[in-house]
Amino acid sequence: MSATKTAEELYTGTVDLRSARVGDQVGSLAFTVSSEMMARNAWANDDYHPWYVEDSPYGGRIVSPVYLAAFDARLFYGYYAYPEGGSLFAKQEFEYLRPLLADVEYVMEGTLAEIYERKGRTFYRLAIVVRDNAGVEHLRMLKTIAWPVRARAIQETP
Amino acid sequence: MTPHADTTDERLVDPTAYRPAPVVASQDTQVGTELEPVVKRVTLDKTRLYQGWPAARNRHTDYVAAQATGLREPNVSGGQTAEYLGQMFLRFFGPGFVGGRLAVSFLGFVNLDDEVTVRGTVTDRAESDGGRVWLEIRMTAQTQDGRTVLAGTGSGFVPE
Numbered sequence: 001m002s003a004t005k006t007a008e009e010l011y012t013g014t015v016d017l018r019s020a021r022v023g024d025q026v027g028s029l030a031f032t033v034s035s036e037m038m039a040r041n042a043w044a045n046d047d048y049h050p051w052y053v054e055d056s057p058y059g060g061r062i063v064s065p066v067y068l069a070a071f072d073a074r075l076f077y078g079y080y081a082y083p084e085g086g087s088l089f090a091k092q093e094f095e096y097l098r099p100l101l102a103d104v105e106y107v108m109e110g111t112l113a114e115i116y117e118r119k120g121r122t123f124y125r126l127a128i129v130v131r132d133n134a135g136v137e138h139l140r141m142l143k144t145i146a147w148p149v150r151a152r153a154i155q156e157t158p
Numbered sequence: 159m160t161p162h163a164d165t166t167d168e169r170l171v172d173p174t175a176y177r178p179a180p181v182v183a184s185q186d187t188q189v190g191t192e193l194e195p196v197v198k199r200v201t202l203d204k205t206r207l208y209q210g211w212p213a214a215r216n217r218h219t220d221y222v223a224a225q226a227t228g229l230r231e232p233n234v235s236g237g238q239t240a241e242y243l244g245q246m247f248l249r250f251f252g253p254g255f256v257g258g259r260l261a262v263s264f265l266g267f268v269n270l271d272d273e274v275t276v277r278g279t280v281t282d283r284a285e286s287d288g289g290r291v292w293l294e295i296r297m298t299a300q301t302q303d304g305r306t307v308l309a310g311t312g313s314g315f316v317p318e
Contacts, residue, residue, distance in 0.1 A: 040210075041208065041241070043207055044204050044207040044208035045198070045204070045208065045238065045241045045242070046174040047176075047241065048176040049176055049245070049248060049249070051248075057253065064241060064244055065244040065247060065248055065260055066237065066240045066241055066244035066260065070237040070238075089237070090263065092264075093261040093262075094260045094261070096255055096256050096258050096260075097256075149227070
């Protein structure tokens, strides 16, 4: 039996997206980006910045500025059920308060900040705060997810 | 004739090796300054490496999963292509990225073997009361056929 998992199988959320409300607390996710993960990211993107693969002025290798976009959807879909047909990532915003270090555990916590409709899709804007184990904020993010993948037909007004 | 007939002294340089950006944020940077483009070609191997293949099977790594979502073949994830903007952002601002911001909008699909070129320009400059210079850059990523697939802005203070 294979140990591989599809993206959908990694998501464990159960709350229907249609019932999402601004202010929903989607929970938290503890994570550690290892040095091996940063090396793999460097190989995949041919970005061998020494701060990722050797050392940085911040006391070790740092995590690349957008790396968390690779898996922060697990926070959103750890709460909401992954919709049939999937969804789209529309926008990602970052505010860097302090660098994130490789091999250090952090916790990300999310709150649904905004819901809006545009061109036949619903957009969900998740506000995420990343803290270290002492509770110090390192990063704030806004992740905007759009659903459905195929836009709904828009009712034209005469 | 040997298979290694090239007798010149020219040495090839690893095109993927890290080198500092020729244009970085400084006190003298002005609006309109263009950053060195970032150019990437994304192969199936690269997207699988990024996603963590073979453990990760999704529409970015696996043909069956991609076709289940209506795609002909896997495509490249937005997170991976956003890394190219992150590369430009960090190389330009250096330590000034701390305290800075980055925003990336995903505008179109990137297909396997697309060549993506990120171009960046300084679009705003301000000076704080304390004399610190703040800069904003605008970035766009286009494929070889001119499709804009990502757009973004980055901002931060010039490192002191």
